Amino acid sequence: MEPRDRWGRWSRRDFLRGVAAGAVGVALPVACGRPSSGSPPAAATSGGATGFFSSEEAAALGRLADFVFPPDSSGPGGSALGTVAYVEQLLTALDGTAPQLWRDGPYSGRAPWPDVHGQATTDFPSDDFDDFLPLDRVHLAGWKVRLLGSSAVGGAPNDAVAGIGPVVGQRDQMKQLLGAALAAAPSLASMDDSALVQVWGGLSAGERSLVTAFTMQAVFGAPEYGGNVKLGGWAQSHFPGDQLPFGYCQYDAETGTLVERADLPLTKADPTPDPDPMDSTTLALLDSLAAGSGGRKYY
Amino acid sequence: MSAPVIGNSSLTRFDVLIVGAGLGASAAAEILCAQGQKVLLLEAGQSLIDGLDDPDPSHLRSHFSNDEVKLHSRGLVYADSIMEPRTFRPSPADGDRTYVGDVNGLPKTVGGGMLLSDMKLIRFRPTDFQLGTLLGEVPGASFADWPVTYDELEPFYLHAETVMGVQGQAGSDPTEPPRSGPYPLPPGLPMYAAVLAQAGAQKLGYTAFPYPEGIASRPYDGRPACAQCGFCSGFGCPTNAKGAPGVTTLRHALLTGNCQLWPETRVIKLLLSASGNEVTGVQAIGSDGSPLQFTADRYILAASPIEDVRLLLLSDPGGPGVGNSSGLVGRNLTFHLETDAAGIFEERVHAYRGTGTSWALTEFRGVPNDPARPLGGVVEIGGPVGPVDETAIYAGQLGMNGARLKALMRQSPLRDRVLGLTMHGEDAPQPTNRVDLDPAVRDIDGLPVARVTYQNHSFELNARAFYVPKLLDLLGAAGAKYGFVDPISSVPSSRHIMGTLRFGTDPKKSVCDATGLFHDVGNLYATDGALFPTSSGFNPSLTIGALAAFVAGGMVFPGSPQKVLGASQPG
Numbered sequence: 001m002e003p004r005d006r007w008g009r010w011s012r013r014d015f016l017r018g019v020a021a022g023a024v025g026v027a028l029p030v031a032c033g034r035p036s037s038g039s040p041p042a043a044a045t046s047g048g049a050t051g052f053f054s055s056e057e058a059a060a061l062g063r064l065a066d067f068v069f070p071p072d073s074s075g076p077g078g079s080a081l082g083t084v085a086y087v088e089q090l091l092t093a094l095d096g097t098a099p100q101l102w103r104d105g106p107y108s109g110r111a112p113w114p115d116v117h118g119q120a121t122t123d124f125p126s127d128d129f130d131d132f133l134p135l136d137r138v139h140l141a142g143w144k145v146r147l148l149g150s151s152a153v154g155g156a157p158n159d160a161v162a163g164i165g166p167v168v169g170q171r172d173q174m175k176q177l178l179g180a181a182l183a184a185a186p187s188l189a190s191m192d193d194s195a196l197v198q199v200w201g202g203l204s205a206g207e208r209s210l211v212t213a214f215t216m217q218a219v220f221g222a223p224e225y226g227g228n229v230k231l232g233g234w235a236q237s238h239f240p241g242d243q244l245p246f247g248y249c250q251y252d253a254e255t256g257t258l259v260e261r262a263d264l265p266l267t268k269a270d271p272t273p274d275p276d277p278m279d280s281t282t283l284a285l286l287d288s289l290a291a292g293s294g295g296r297k298y299y
Numbered sequence: 300m301s302a303p304v305i306g307n308s309s310l311t312r313f314d315v316l317i318v319g320a321g322l323g324a325s326a327a328a329e330i331l332c333a334q335g336q337k338v339l340l341l342e343a344g345q346s347l348i349d350g351l352d353d354p355d356p357s358h359l360r361s362h363f364s365n366d367e368v369k370l371h372s373r374g375l376v377y378a379d380s381i382m383e384p385r386t387f388r389p390s391p392a393d394g395d396r397t398y399v400g401d402v403n404g405l406p407k408t409v410g411g412g413m414l415l416s417d418m419k420l421i422r423f424r425p426t427d428f429q430l431g432t433l434l435g436e437v438p439g440a441s442f443a444d445w446p447v448t449y450d451e452l453e454p455f456y457l458h459a460e461t462v463m464g465v466q467g468q469a470g471s472d473p474t475e476p477p478r479s480g481p482y483p484l485p486p487g488l489p490m491y492a493a494v495l496a497q498a499g500a501q502k503l504g505y506t507a508f509p510y511p512e513g514i515a516s517r518p519y520d521g522r523p524a525c526a527q528c529g530f531c532s533g534f535g536c537p538t539n540a541k542g543a544p545g546v547t548t549l550r551h552a553l554l555t556g557n558c559q560l561w562p563e564t565r566v567i568k569l570l571l572s573a574s575g576n577e578v579t580g581v582q583a584i585g586s587d588g589s590p591l592q593f594t595a596d597r598y599i600l601a602a603s604p605i606e607d608v609r610l611l612l613l614s615d616p617g618g619p620g621v622g623n624s625s626g627l628v629g630r631n632l633t634f635h636l637e638t639d640a641a642g643i644f645e646e647r648v649h650a651y652r653g654t655g656t657s658w659a660l661t662e663f664r665g666v667p668n669d670p671a672r673p674l675g676g677v678v679e680i681g682g683p684v685g686p687v688d689e690t691a692i693y694a695g696q697l698g699m700n701g702a703r704l705k706a707l708m709r710q711s712p713l714r715d716r717v718l719g720l721t722m723h724g725e726d727a728p729q730p731t732n733r734v735d736l737d738p739a740v741r742d743i744d745g746l747p748v749a750r751v752t753y754q755n756h757s758f759e760l761n762a763r764a765f766y767v768p769k770l771l772d773l774l775g776a777a778g779a780k781y782g783f784v785d786p787i788s789s790v791p792s793s794r795h796i797m798g799t800l801r802f803g804t805d806p807k808k809s810v811c812d813a814t815g816l817f818h819d820v821g822n823l824y825a826t827d828g829a830l831f832p833t834s835s836g837f838n839p840s841l842t843i844g845a846l847a848a849f850v851a852g853g854m855v856f857p858g859s860p861q862k863v864l865g866a867s868q869p870g
Contacts, residue, residue, distance in 0.1 A: 067700065067701065068694070068700045068701070068704065069700070069701075069704060069708075070701055070702055070705060072702065072705065074709060077705075101373055102369045102373060103364065103366055103368075103369055104362055104364070105361060105362050105363050105364025105366065105537050106360070106362070106363060106364050106537030106538065107364070107537065108364070108365075114526075128364065129364065129366070133347070133362055133375070134345075136302070136344075136345050136586060137563065137587065137588055137743075138378075138379050138382045138383060138743050139374075139379050139382075141379075141382050141743055142379030142380070142381045142382040142383075142743075143379075145381050145382070146381060156381055156382075157382065157740075157741045157742060157743055157745065158384070158399070158739075158740050158741060161399075161739050161740055163399070164399055164740070167381060200700075212694045212695070212700060213372075213691075213694075213695065216687060216690035216691075216694055217367075217368055217372050217687055219690075220367070220685070220686040220687045220689075220690060220708075221366075221367060221368035221372070221687055222366050222367075222368060222369075225368050233686070234686070236705070236708065236709055237686045237689075237708045237709060237711060237714075238647075238709065238711065238715065239685065239686045239711075241365075242364070242365030242366070242528070242530070243365070243526075243529070244364075244365055244526060244528045244537050245526065245537075245538065246526065247525075247526025247527050247528045248526065248527045248528065248529065248652045248653070249487065249488055249526055250524075250526060251517060251518065251523070251524035253518075256517070258487060258488050258516070258524070260488060264649075264652065265491070266488050266489075266490055266491065266527055266652050266653055267488050267489055267490065267494055268491055268494070269491060269646060269647075269648075270647060270649065275709075276709040276710045276711075277645070277710065278645065278710045278712055278716075279706065279710065281703070281706070282706065282707060282712055285697075285707075285712075286643060286712060286780075289781075289783065290781050290783065293783060293784075293786075294784065295771075295781060295782055295783035295784065296771050296774075296781065296782040296783075297780065297781055298774075298779060298780055298781065298782065299780060
C-alpha cells in the first residue's frame with residue numbers, strides 16, 4: 001500500500017500511464033536495463049554540492065543516473081545534467097532555516113514579456129524560481145517524515161497501522177541503497193553498463209524506482225532544482241520548457257486579435273522537420289502495447 | 300507563525316460561516332457578500348495568490364508556475380499523503396482498506412481544486428435533472444430527480460459564466476441547452492491536435508466545438524488573455540488568465556468589504572445545540588496548530604463532498620453523523636467514469652501547447668433510455684503536459700532505462716505525438732458507494748481520515764464499452780497511427796466528486812432540501828458538489844458554481860433566489 005507519490009500525482013492528462021502499467025507483462029521488444037551504447041562516464045571525484053553525500057556516494061549516484069539516462073552523441077546523461085545536485089538539494093531541503101522544496105513563481109525569467117502587438121520584447125521578468133515558498137504546518141510535518149523518516153521526528157500518524165508505517169525517510173533510503181551498491185561493487189563509479197546491470201538488478205524494485213524517479217525529475221525538471229544543467233534535459237527531449245510570460249499565443253491589444261508564434265505554432269504543424277522521428281524500435285514498442293492492451297494500429 | 304487573514308480583518312460578527320474556500324464556497328460568498336451578508340470563510344489550504352483583496356487587479360501575484368517538480372513531484376497544494384491520507388476499498392468485503400494515500404485528491408488551497416483545472420465550464424442538460432423519472436428503476440442504482448430544474452438554474456449558469464469569464468461559441472454545440480445570454484468571451488485559438496481531431500470528427504459525422512472554458516481568451520475583469528503556455532490542467536495559472544474561483548468569485552466577495560478569509564485553518568468539528576438541530580459554532584486548528592473557535596448565524600459546508608461528510612461524522616463521534624436521520628450522509632458518492640483514449644501520431648502534434656483542452660464532442664453523451672445511445676458523457680479533446688510526467692510512463696510503468704529511455708524521450712511518442720480524448724461518463728449513484736471514517740488511519744491531528752468505498756455499476760461500464768470503439772474510430776479518423784484506451788484506475792482518482800449529501804424534497808431520501816438546507820439542521824447548508832443527486836455526463840464545476848449561487852440566493856431571498864442576480868458582475 002505504498003502511496004502513489006513516488007512518480008508524482010496521477011493526472012488525467014497522463015494518457016497511457018494505465019495502458020503502460022497494464023502492459024508491463026507484455027513481451028516488450030526492448031529488455032529493461034539493457035546496456036546503453038554510451039561510454040562510461042568519468043567518475044566524479046568530489047562529494048555533492050551540499051556535502052550530504054560522500055564523494056564515493058556522489059560518484060555512485062552519478063553513475064547510476066547515467067545508467068538510467070546515459071550520455072551519448074545527442075547530449076549529456078543524468079550525471080552531467082545534475083542528478084546528484086538535485087537529489088542533495090531535495091534531501092537537505094529542510095536543513096536550513098526555511099524549507100527549500102517548492103520554488104516560487106510565477107516566472108523563471110527564461111521567456112520574455114510580449115509587447116502590445118503580442119511580439120517578443122527583449123525585456124525579461126526576474127527569476128522568481130530563485131526563491132522558495134513556505135510550507136504550511138501539515139506539509140512541513142509530512143516532508144519531515146518523508147525525508148527524515150518516522151523515527152527522526154517522533155513518529156508519523158500511522159506508524160502502528162499494519163502496511164503503512166513506520167516511514168523510512170528518503171535520506172536513509174538513498175544512503176542505504178548507495179551503501180549497499182558500493183559494498184557489492186566498490187568500483188561502481190567506473191563500471192561500464194554491462195557490468196552495472198548486475199548492480200542495478202541487485203537493488204530492490206523500490207530502490208530502482210527511487211533512483212530513476214529522482215534522475216528523471218533532475219533531468220527534466222526546472223534547472224533551479226539543481227538538475228537540467230544548461231537546459232540539457234529539455235533540449236534532448238525537444239521540449240521548449242516554461243514559456244511564460246510570452247507563451248504560445250499572445251493578445252494584440254491594438255487589433256484585438258490573438259497572435260501565435262511562427263517558431264512554435266499552436267494551431268498547426270511545426271515549420272521545421274521532425275528532429276527525432278520514431279524509429280523502428282519505438283514503433284515495435286507501440287505495436288506491442290497496442291496488441292497487449294486492446295488498442296489499435298491504424299496503418 | 301499564523302497565516303495572515305485575507306479580506307476585511309475588522310469583521311468580528313458573521314452572518315454566515317463557510318467551511319472551505321473553493322468554488323462552492325466562493326460562489327456562495329460572492330452572492331452573499333454582494334447582498335451585505337458578513338461572511339467568514341475557513342480554508343484548510345494555503346493561499347498562493349497575493350492581492351486577492353486588493354482592488355487593483357495588477358497587484359494579483361500568483362505563486363504558481365510552469366513547474367512540474369513543484370506541482371506534480373512534490374505535491375504543492377495537494378493534501379500530504381502521509382499527514383492527510385485517505386483510504387479506499389472497493390467494498391466492505393475487501394476489509395478495512397486496500398489502499399492508503401491519495402484517493403480522489405482535490406487540491407487544497409484558497410480557491411480550491413479548480414485552481415489546478417483547465418476550467419472546463421459546461422452546462423448540464425435539462426434531462427440531467429430528471430434522470431430519476433426518465434430512467435425509472437435501475438437495479439442497484441439510486442437515480443433521482445434534482446429538486447431544481449434546468450430552467451430554474453439557467454440564470455445562475457449565466458451568472459457563473461459571467462463572473463468566471465467563460466469563453467465559448469453559442470450555437471456550436473449540437474446538444475446545447477437553451478441559454479438566456481451569450482458567452483462573455485469568444486473562443487481562443489485551438490491546439491493543433493484538436494484541429495486534427497475536429498477534422499476526424501467531421502469525417503465521422505460528429506461536431507467538435509470550442510469547449511466552454513473559464514479561461515480569458517481576451518483581457519477580462521482586469522485579468523490578461525491566456526498565453527496558452529500549456530501548463531494548464533494540473534497546474535495553477537501564473538498569469539491569472541484562468542478565471543479560477545480565487546481571482547473571480549472569491550475576489551469579488553473579498554472586495555465587498557463583507558468577507559473575511561482564514562487560510563490554513565482546518566475545521567475539525569461542528570458544535571451543536573442541545574437539541575442537535577442547530578449549529579452553534581465550529582472548532583478549528585489554526586495555521587500554527589492552535590485551537591480556534593468561530594461562530595455565525597448560519598453555516599455552509601463546501602469543503603468537497605468527501606471532506607464535508609468527514610466533518611459531519613467527526614462532529615458526532617459514536618453516532619450516525621450530524622444531519623443523518625436519513626442514513627444517507629456519505630452515500631451515493633459519484634464520480635465520472637473517465638475513459639481516456641490516446642492517439643499517437645507519426646508527426647509531432649505538440650498538444651503540450653495550449654489550454655489543455657480545446658474542443659469537445661457531446662454526441663457520446665447519449666439519450667436516456669435509448670439503447671442505441673447509452674448515457675456516456677462529453678468528450679474532451681486535448682493532450683498531455685510535460686516531460687517529467689512523460690518519464691513516469693516510460694521509466695515508471697514500462698521500466699525503461701538507458702539508451703532506450705533516452706531515445707523515447709527524444710522521440711516522445713507519449714507526449715509530443717499524443718492527442719487525448721476523455722469521456723466523462725455518467726456514474727450511476729449507488730447507496731453502497733460512500734464516504735465514512737477509516738477505523739484506524741489517522742491524520743496529523745489524530746483524527747480519523749475519510750474512507751472511500753466505491754465500485755462501478757454495470758450502467759457506466761456498459762456505456763464505456765459501447766463508446767470505446769467509437770473513441771478509437773475517432774482517433775483513427777483524425778490520422779493517428781495508434782489508438783489506446785486506458786484501463787479503469789484501480790483506485791479512484793477522479794477530480795469530479797459528487798453526491799454524499801444529495802438534495803431532494805423527501806427527508807427520507809435526501810440529506811438536504813431543495814434549497815440546500817439540511818433537513819435535520821436548521822441553519823446548516825451545503826453548496827458544493829455534495830448536493831448532486833446524479834452526476835450527469837459533463838464537468839460539474841459550472842453547475843457547482845450555479846447551484847452555490849442559487850442556494851445563496853435562497854438564503855437571502857427565500858423562495859426567490861433569482862433576486863440576487865445582477866449584483867457583483869465583472870466591470
